[in-house]
Amino acid sequence: PEKLSKEQIRGLQIIQQGVAGSLAASFSGRLRAPVEARLSALERGIYEEYVAQVGTSSIVVIIDMSPLQGYAVAAFGVDVAFGIIDRLLGGRGKRNAKALNRELTDIELALVRHIGMDVARSLIDPWQRVTELTPDVTELALGTQVLHVVPPSEFVITAWYEVRFAEQTGGISLCFPLTILEQILPRLSGQSIFENRPTRGANKDTRVQEGHLRPMEVGIRAFLGSARVPASDLASLQPGDVIVLDQEAEDALRVMVGNCERFAGFPGTSGRRMALQLTGVVDDDGWVKPFEESAS
Template identity: 25%
Template sequence: MAEILSQEEIDALLSTIGKEEESSQELPETLIEEKISIYDFKRPDKVSKEQIRALRNLHDKFARNFSSKLSGFLRTIIEIDVASVDQMTYGEFVLSLSQSVSFNVISLHPLEGSGIIAVEPDIGFVLIDRLLGGFGATFQNIRPFTDIEQSILLDIVNLMLGDLKNIWTPIAEIRFEVIAQETSPNVVQIVAPSEVVVLIVFEVKMGDYKGIINFCLPVITLEPILTKIGTHDMLSISRKEHTNRVVDILQILDNVLIRLETYLGEFKIDIESFLNLKPNDIYILQKSTNEPAEVYCNGVKKFEAKLGKIKTKKAIKITKLIG
């Protein structure tokens, strides 16, 4: 005969079953949340995170070089930093720009396609004012750039393209050239709005003013060289470039002229005798000919030497390197 459970035992069993159901319902939810990763099929990531990192490192170097060149060009201190490197659709890039931007379409020969350098007006007018001899100020009411102002900004864009060509040379020999200038981003469409582009955003600071210069490259244009863009490849290229640069610098230094001066000694003279100095006057130096003479290289003491002569010419013989 089956054992009859008491009411207390029945209640204990029911409470245990309720707890097991709660734990079994909570566990799958936790596991599902951990496995979920968001993916937007409208915006597939065509450029890997490693390639994005490599592009950032590449343009960080460009920003340092170009800030120095632009500072010398404008004769004032310019700071340029890479604000971000992202991939997005071309339509989103155009929507992110202001309506009064300096929109420069650039060719990327031998790659098929074009890129964009967009100078925002908040920094564009500051650069124009500086180029025209001002202190570098902007207008309170931003307006579209005139054709003359676009031509003035073209000098800075071309300067920027020269440095970009040097930075990209280890990856590919790209000839950057401005082929069109517009004041509205809606006038020119280099790729379809749904195409993915890489956007490098530079923040430019000059005095109290700062603004943005955008550098946009369509991924479809970069595809032939995309495999060459990677952190490991960039590191090996950087080491090779550094070695080549050292060799180039040493070759240039071989032909540099420097001034060598030998300090023979000194003597004291009063003002009256100094004023009465005349040719063939002889004064004795407070230094023996056996003591080493100090040799200066461009004003810096570098050697010790012995005094002497070769045939009819005075000479020194280097005996010791200092420092």
């Protein structure tokens, strides 16, 4: 059965998109280098499935979500950890293939704990929309030995992030059990999210004259949806197989202008070509406003 409404899932997505921005800012400051982070997926499932996806070659961080009762779980690959460690120790942040097959030293574990704290603190500002958090790292380990903090059959929401730095890409996940989410569900409605969103002041220094923008060409893409498929299933795909996406059939497609999500619309045809009829604007919080509302 569905544990969260569609509106509550969308509220969580808005918060986790904010977490991606906080992760990028936090890692950029620590590494003194540009870091990009984006929310690649928000999935519903049970904790046992999440543990299986994390595997034994990941750094696992247990986060106390105080004052909420319960723990969140963060995980990132050893390759990501060694890339960050290399940068912190004066390197270029490149992966060392030989290092991936050995245990972390005490110094490396201490540095990884700082990374875990960065992940935990990245929750504070985005989650202010629904509650004040003072998260703290209570456990950190390589592998799944600390993943016992949540019952295997517990319903969870998992946010998957793609992080890029030093010409490499890695993944970070954040898993939230239903026992935590139940404490904030009434505040996850669209109205509450809008009421508590941070204000953004206009920055005159970053404005570009309209005359400079008009000659530019910008790529536009529409996404049908996404899916996470085990590698074993990918290897056995056959013509005619069906992959179920996270997008519902009646939902509008999101339209990217450059790298920004800006419009929503429905697919169709125009003559002999595929086409998209735009129906609304995506605001800064990720909500779709029909053109009639956005114009008012």
